Amino acid sequence: MESGKKVQEFFKEKRKQLNLTQPELAKKAGVGLRFIREVEQGKTSMRVDKVNQVLKLFGYELGPVLVKRDKTDL
Amino acid sequence: MESGKKVQEFFKEKRKQLNLTQPELAKKAGVGLRFIREVEQGKTSMRVDKVNQVLKLFGYELGPVLVKRDKTDL
DNA sequence: ATAAATTATACCATAATGGGTATAATTTCG
DNA sequence: CGAAATTATACCCATTATGGTATAATTTAT
Numbered sequence: 001m002e003s004g005k006k007v008q009e010f011f012k013e014k015r016k017q018l019n020l021t022q023p024e025l026a027k028k029a030g031v032g033l034r035f036i037r038e039v040e041q042g043k044t045s046m047r048v049d050k051v052n053q054v055l056k057l058f059g060y061e062l063g064p065v066l067v068k069r070d071k072t073d074l
Numbered sequence: 075m076e077s078g079k080k081v082q083e084f085f086k087e088k089r090k091q092l093n094l095t096q097p098e099l100a101k102k103a104g105v106g107l108r109f110i111r112e113v114e115q116g117k118t119s120m121r122v123d124k125v126n127q128v129l130k131l132f133g134y135e136l137g138p139v140l141v142k143r144d145k146t147d148l
Numbered sequence: 149a150t151a152a153a154t155t156a157t158a159c160c161a162t163a164a165t166g167g168g169t170a171t172a173a174t175t176t177c178g
Numbered sequence: 179c180g181a182a183a184t185t186a187t188a189c190c191c192a193t194t195a196t197g198g199t200a201t202a203a204t205t206t207a208t
Binding site: 006007010044045046047048049050051052055056058059060061062063064065066067 | 080081084118119120121122123124125126129130132133134135136137138139140141
């Protein structure tokens with residue numbers, strides 16, 4: 001699993017925490033419904049600014065994070 | 075300044091830490107030279123997977139980070 | 149100051165994102 | 179178990195990101 005699930009999972013989790021449906025989140029964030037769906041479905045080639053439009057609702061934004069090496073691959 | 079300088083600055087800093095030119099970084103990361111340039115120039119609409127191709131060289135990847143509220147807007 | 153190296157800007161072509169939407173599949177719940 | 183809500187898949191299309199490259203501008207170094 002080359003990671004990439006980060007944003008995907010984050011969207012789902014935060015969205016449900018706020019009890020929003022995909023259409024509701026899309027509307028609130030000002031992005032298309034298709035975008036929300038594709039990201040939650042695991043797409044990794046979406047645009048950074050679009051992701052940030054959504055993360056902003058959660059009080060987050062995309063940034064470089066240190067990749068934690070798993071004990072298994074040392 | 076709605077942020078957005080994060081990746082831009084990160085690229086520049088890390089690249090210089092490794093003493094790489096833009097063409098060298100582009101080649102190592104497997105992305106186009108234009109991509110490196112546009113990001114370092116402040117573009118915010120680039121693709122997440124492309125950014126990650128570069129961040130990977132530095133041991134980083136894009137992820138949701140909490141937006142720290144500045145004292146000025148409290 | 150001049151030459152060399154690095155970075156910035158501009159143009160073209162291609163491929164793919166994102167939006168919209170209709171429909172199917174799945175989940176939720178009464 | 180069936181109806182309603184939610185989510186997943188598929189298609190069309192306009193916009194745009196990306197790559198390549200040539201050239202200009204800027205920076206670095208001698």
